[in-house]
Amino acid sequence: xxxFVQTVVAGILIGGIYALVGIGxxxxxxxxxxxxxxxxxxxxxxMYITYVLxxxxxxxxxxxxxxxxxxxxxxxxxxxRFLLNPLIRVEAILPENQVLMTVGIGMVLTEIARLIFxxxxxxxxxxxxxxxxxxxxIAFNLxxxxxxxxxxxLTIGLFVFLLKTDMGKSVRATAQNKEAALLLGxxxxxxxxxxxxxxxxxxxxxxxxxxxIYYLFPDLGGAFTLKAFVITILGGLxxxxxAIVGGVxxxxxxxxxxxYVSMALKDAVGMVIFLLVLIFLPGGLKRLTKI
Amino acid sequence: xxxxxWQVAAVVAASLVFPLLVRSEYYQHVIILALIWVVIGSSWxxxxxxxGQVSFGHAIFFGIGAYTAGLCSYKLGVxxxxxMIFGGPVASLIGFVIGWICFRLRGPYFALATIAVGxxxxxxxxxxxxxxxGMQGILLMQTFRSKLPYYYLALFIALMCLLAIHVxxxxxxxxxxxxxxxxxxxxxxxxxxxxxxxxxxxIISSFFTGLAGAFYMNYMAFxxxxxxxxxxxxxxxxxxxxxxxxVGTLWGPPLGAFIMVLLQETFRxxxxxxxxxxxxxxxxxxxxLLVIFVILYLANGIVGDWDKIRRLWSSKGPSAPGVVGKGS
Numbered sequence: 001x002x003x004f005v006q007t008v009v010a011g012i013l014i015g016g017i018y019a020l021v022g023i024g025x026x027x028x029x030x031x032x033x034x035x036x037x038x039x040x041x042x043x044x045x046x047m048y049i050t051y052v053l054x055x056x057x058x059x060x061x062x063x064x065x066x067x068x069x070x071x072x073x074x075x076x077x078x079x080x081r082f083l084l085n086p087l088i089r090v091e092a093i094l095p096e097n098q099v100l101m102t103v104g105i106g107m108v109l110t111e112i113a114r115l116i117f118x119x120x121x122x123x124x125x126x127x128x129x130x131x132x133x134x135x136x137x138i139a140f141n142l143x144x145x146x147x148x149x150x151x152x153x154l155t156i157g158l159f160v161f162l163l164k165t166d167m168g169k170s171v172r173a174t175a176q177n178k179e180a181a182l183l184l185g186x187x188x189x190x191x192x193x194x195x196x197x198x199x200x201x202x203x204x205x206x207x208x209x210x211x212x213i214y215y216l217f218p219d220l221g222g223a224f225t226l227k228a229f230v231i232t233i234l235g236g237l238x239x240x241x242x243a244i245v246g247g248v249x250x251x252x253x254x255x256x257x258x259x260y261v262s263m264a265l266k267d268a269v270g271m272v273i274f275l276l277v278l279i280f281l282p283g284g285l286k287r288l289t290k291i
Numbered sequence: 292x293x294x295x296x297w298q299v300a301a302v303v304a305a306s307l308v309f310p311l312l313v314r315s316e317y318y319q320h321v322i323i324l325a326l327i328w329v330v331i332g333s334s335w336x337x338x339x340x341x342x343g344q345v346s347f348g349h350a351i352f353f354g355i356g357a358y359t360a361g362l363c364s365y366k367l368g369v370x371x372x373x374x375m376i377f378g379g380p381v382a383s384l385i386g387f388v389i390g391w392i393c394f395r396l397r398g399p400y401f402a403l404a405t406i407a408v409g410x411x412x413x414x415x416x417x418x419x420x421x422x423x424x425g426m427q428g429i430l431l432m433q434t435f436r437s438k439l440p441y442y443y444l445a446l447f448i449a450l451m452c453l454l455a456i457h458v459x460x461x462x463x464x465x466x467x468x469x470x471x472x473x474x475x476x477x478x479x480x481x482x483x484x485x486x487x488x489x490x491x492x493x494i495i496s497s498f499f500t501g502l503a504g505a506f507y508m509n510y511m512a513f514x515x516x517x518x519x520x521x522x523x524x525x526x527x528x529x530x531x532x533x534x535x536x537x538v539g540t541l542w543g544p545p546l547g548a549f550i551m552v553l554l555q556e557t558f559r560x561x562x563x564x565x566x567x568x569x570x571x572x573x574x575x576x577x578x579x580l581l582v583i584f585v586i587l588y589l590a591n592g593i594v595g596d597w598d599k600i601r602r603l604w605s606s607k608g609p610s611a612p613g614v615v616g617k618g619s
Contacts, residue, residue, distance in 0.1 A: 034399075035399050035402070035403065083583065083587065086587060087586065087587070087590075090590040091590065092590035092591055094339065094340070094343070094345060094538055094539075096345050096398070096399065096402070097586060097590060099345075099399065099402070100530065100531075100534055100582075100586060101583065101586045101587075103527055103530070103531070103582075104531070104579050104580075104582035104583040104586065105579075105583065107523075107527075107575065107576075107578075107579035107582070108576060108579040108580060108583065110575075111573075111575045111576035111579060112576065114572070115572055115573070115576065219523075222522070222523060226406065226410065229403055229406070233403065262418070264414070264417065264418050265414060265418060267410070267414060268410070268411055268414040268415075268418075271407045271410045271411045271414070272411060274403075274407045275392075275404060275407045275408065275411070278396060278400060278403065278404050278407070279392065279395065279396070279404070
């Protein structure tokens with residue numbers, strides 16, 4: 001019983017960070033109607049920035065959030081503005097051109113990271129990474145708890161932004177109906193640039209929070225891109241609340257899979273769930289929410 | 292860009308005499324790799340470029356073909372060359388099953404499903420050690436010391452594949468495929484059984500990809516799950532080869548395959564030793580940048596947008612009808 005509870009707790013904590021990964025992806029999907037296949041790679045870039053700041057400027061990873069989020073916001077906005085938006089006007093045989101472009105972008109980001117940092121594993125281990133809080137016999141790993149807390153705060157912040165501010169409402173409007181939004185005077189192109197930046201900033205936060213409990217290498221991006229899909233599909237495309245649920249579900253199922261099935265098949269658990277949801281539950285959990 | 296009959300004949304003749312003129316084993320090896328990619332890229336193109344079903348899972352079929360050949364020797368103790376007979380059909384069978392699962396989804400959802408299936412199969416190959424040998428992979432003895440038999444076999448497979456696609460695309464099936472790509476609902480309402488023809492396209496596509504995999508096993512004499520089932524190195528590369536050359540064209544993927552392999556080898560060898568050593572790490576990066584450039588400026592690939600390129604070349608601006616530009 002103790003092992004089971006411990007596993008679920010670990011799953012929920014990591015799920016909070018996964019939710020952050022998924023929300024970024026789902027925002028981009030909702031507004032641009034594209035799958036962002038460079039999502040994990042953006043996270044990887046943020047992690048390397050965090051790593052460099054820690055290694056050379058001795059900046060705490062949680063302080064580094066203030067650097068990585070704006071930095072990735074700018075990177076994301078630039079990608080959307082100069083690489084993705086021009087494709088809207090292009091006539092191509094395959095409508096998936098933008099998606100394929102993100103594949104190329106992901107590849108280039110990975111290779112640049114490999115060129116600078118080489119393929120070996122890096123990690124950031126401040127003193128507090130090994131500390132744990134105890135509730136009865138259940139351990140709560142401290143950096144995971146901090147990460148979970150910050151992830152929750154960021155998510156709440158995002159919701160307030162989407163629900164209360166003009167910009168947030170414009171983003172939602174564009175996601176719901178682009179033509180109508182255009183007619184009502186929303187500059188859709190600017191919204192897409194902003195949204196991709198926002199998505200990149202959120203996944204940057206996830207990466208920075210994850211670094212103290214994880215390790216880092218250039219190909220990490222690809223693995224997290226896959227995780228991001230699973231989360232978004234679980235939650236239903238374009239649904240932010242769904243992404244949170246999807247993140248937690250993936251966190252718990254991976255955690256249970258690693259404990260009770262095998263470490264090697266941990267990733268397969270996510271993929272199998274993903275396939276089943278794709279086929280039997282199209283739309284995910286979107287029905288439950290309006291956001 | 293339509294190739295004339297004599298141009299096709301010239302390409303075939305050149306590829307037939309190439310290894311006799313170029314004795315270097317290294318260059319022969321590079322061209323063999325390119326020919327393998329011609330098959331993978333063209334097969335992917337049949338399903339994605341002509342039928343509109345963008346698969347991110349062609350490593351599945353390549354891997355299944357390679358493992359069919361590998362397991363012939365590893366499990367049955369017969370020659371891996373039997374894989375050349377069974378690799379294609381086994382991959383087709385798996386393709387049919389995967390199609391049955393994934394074709395109920397459309398567009399990007401189909402693409403995502405193929406990624407998921409590919410990853411699941413890769414993980415199975417890694418974990419099921421008693422059957423596949425797991426991460427140890429499968430190692431064979433090469434049959435031939437010379438590259439020539441491999442070269443001509445690879446060339447034969449590549450030409451067969453292109454010929455088959457050419458014939459299929461000129462038949463009734465080909466028109467159904469394109470109809471499904473252009474508008475699946477409209478095709479359905481005209482009486483085209485979309486599911487049946489998507490499956491057909493996938494079966495042909497996976498057959499040749501599996502054949503290429505079986506050949507790869509025999510040629511390279513070593514496989515492991517991370518190599519042949521790789522999402523990044525096979526599935527996504529197949530897509531990029533098609534994109535660079537031009538989707539929905541017969542000669543696009545072959546051109547893309549040669550560009551990809553030659554670019555990689557040029558960088559890997561640091562411009563044949565002329566450039567500093569660190570350049571050799573740039574080969575994937577260079578290819579990625581090329582992909583971004585092509586998608587931005589040549590949306591239909593080099594072959595698909597050939598006229599655009601030619602216009603730049605002759606720098607006469609858009610050629611009006613009736614005006615014979617240079618180079619035509």
